[in-house]
Amino acid sequence: MSPPTGASVTTVGRSNRGGGGAFVPCDVSLMGNVRKLVADLPVETFDVLAFTNGIIPKKTKCVTSEGVEEDMAVSALSRHVFLAAAAPRFKAGVRVLIWGMPGNGMVKHADGADLNSDAKYGGGFSPPTHANTIALNEALVAHWAAKGVVAAGFNPGLVRTDIRNVLHGGTGCMAAFFEGCIGCFNPTAEVYAQAVLPLLTAPELAAQKGLLFGQKGTTIQRSPELEGAADVQRWIDAADALAAKAIAASGAEKTTLRVPT
């Protein structure tokens, strides 16, 4: 990597894979860990909070030691818990950028009454499991935008990464072939990152909070199922309830997750 010339970046992940910036280790699949992470981070110093953590559900359901379905825990609930805990310490004008798959039509297959996929589980992109994470992420954008935070959602579409390896049994030939095909017709992660980079400082995001962006950094529409404030609140309430159960199971101190309005 070339010498840093731009932002001061802190990355959070399970293991340091040699990228630039400061690294903070954290397994965000556990809500107790996320609460501790927020307590330890200098939240009030960040101008941008970018949530790119995410997985795709395995063929058979996996739950964390806190009892949360793994995809929901990593791809959505961890973000909810982080933001709820961090909000009182937000720097003025902070930008909350949430990566997921908003506006892709899957929200209609989501089930907010079964956020943890206890009644029905779908591996890969089969509903409702991953659709639930898509819906909660889009709801988070709308929820924090309504509170006056400069929040925005991003749908990168197909970008060549290893996130889909779970669909092809790991890192074998099938995964390499599939990702190679994706790479032929879609941008690399690096090209996509350059396309959305201007949005990190674009004034339009502050003027019109809650915007969603597609693969090329152009605006896309919100899912019709999440256009109403009540629709959004139902997802936030469901996330509050699931997060409270997870934190109780983690043994962490029980406190309200809801940020006072």
Add this chain to the structure above:
Amino acid sequence: MPKGPHPKAQTKNEKENKRTSERPASGDKMYGKAANIPIAAQNPVSLVGKSVLVVGGTAGLGRAIAEACINAG
């Protein structure tokens, strides 16, 4: 008569939004339906002095975004 942009003039962003909105339904499912809200900032930016947290920034898309921020001088 006041001079202004030609009525047929389109910004790069407007053209992109138009192209996206004309995608077939199958394309909409992956990328979302265009909202046609123009975003002017399409030029390289400087993030010098900014502090950025990337959760999930050690691999894949997150790593690419983290590195882009680091190098956005």
